[in-house]
């Protein structure tokens with residue numbers, strides 16, 4: 541039964557994880573579903589997200605229209621200054637969402653500096669640990685590998701450069717074995 545596991549997808553995900561320099565990855569049926577799954581797996585009611593300003597349209601719709609129904613709020617920041625992320629973090633912040641360069645302005649974020657700050661915060665005994673997620677669709681792993689910059693989850697729409705011809709809709713979500721297993725057993729299989 542192949543919704544979750546099948547040999548073709550397993551071989552594909554091993555190759556794609558290697559390209560991302562990640563322990564493991566999941567292949568989804570669209571970029572939008574990888575965005576939704578990665579975020580939903582890491583928030584609960586009452587949580588807060590810090591996102592780069594003007595992310596991809598359907599990430600914005602998730603943050604603005606769907607997550608507020610479950611009492612999850614989002615603050616958008618100009619991602620050009622790492623301090624803007626630092627200053628927006630609240631005690632209940634559980635996700636930092638970046639997209640570098642981002643969809644509508646093409647501004648860059650300092651992924652490594654953001655990840656470093658989050659590691660520091662997570663080690664300093666916060667109640668909620670923060671997960672960093674990067675939509676890497678514009679660079680693809682050829683030009684930027686967020687996992688190597690210590691971002692927790694890197695995703696890309698495979699509809700774009702990985703496929704390259706707009707005749708396949710798919711995506712890749714890479715991260716640690718532990719995180720990938722958690723998302724597989726919950727959001728991927730359920731949604």
Ligand SMILES: *Cc1c(COP(=O)(O)O)cnc(C)c1O
Pocket residue numbers: 570571572573596639643675677678697698699700709710711
């Ligand atoms: C196209 C795109 C997506 C969504 O990908 P689909 O495969 O169309 O669902 C996500 N993020 C970015 C930056 C994109 O350009």
